[in-house]
Amino acid sequence: MLGTMNLSVEDRLQGVDCRIEPGKITAICGPNGAGKSTLLEVLAGLLVPDGGEVVIGEQGLASMHPRERARRIGYLPQSAQIAWDVSVRSLVELGRMPHGDHLAEPVDRALAALDLAEFSDRRAQSLSGGETARVLLARVLAGEPDWILADEPLAALDLGHQLSLISHLRAAADSGCGVVIVLHDLAHAMNFADRVLVLSEGRLVATEAPERALSEERLRKVWGVDARWLGEAGARALVTS
Secondary structure (H helix, E strand, O other): OEEEEEEEEOOOEEEEEEEEOOOOEEEEEOOOOOOHHHHHHHHOOOOOOOEEEEEEOOEEHHHOOHHHHHHHEEEEOOOOOOOOOOEHHHHHHHHHHHHOOOOHHHHHHHHHHOOOHHHOOOEHHHOOHHHHHHHHHHHHHHOOOOEEEEEOOOOOOOHHHHHHHHHHHHHHHHOOOEEEEEOOOHHHHHHHOOEEEEEEOOEEEEEEOHHHHOOHHHHHHHHOOOEEEEOOOOOOEEEEO
């Protein structure tokens, strides 16, 4: 279990305190500037909070060796760039760096899970946006982390690629991995997340099941919009007035 204890980052987060469970998809939602990416960076150990602590199990993230942290946490940034035009397989193999090996089995599994086996020999910089997103997630999966933290992994993807990526994240969660994703699309959060953290002006205002965290009343209070949910659980659409 990943726990946070009253995290604060000057002008961006104030007293965020929550627990995030493995084996589930947790979505972080909120308006622009609410502190979503900041919180994810703190959880990943990329940003040191001014106050508070991130704890994985019984160990504080700040006291964890960087290699151990890299083995346990796979981080997918919002605007990841591929700097070198290496093969797809070589790029995915980079996910094994925290382990100090290039084991073929986890790399093959990651490529297969994201339908990338036939792309193994292609140059990474020749890929489309959707293909690139899948390759970068495969790199994270190849590292076999306990936690996957992804910042808006669905941004700029078409509907088919969005649903495919969500299904792979669900499979990772079902295998016991903790998945934490920043989402702007509230319908995706409602339909696919097990739990939703709602941030507003740097403060945590909800940490509940999606139907409660993203209630119509909360949408009015936090996002300032009048909207209603249509459809059944797992297939809901948000309609604005």
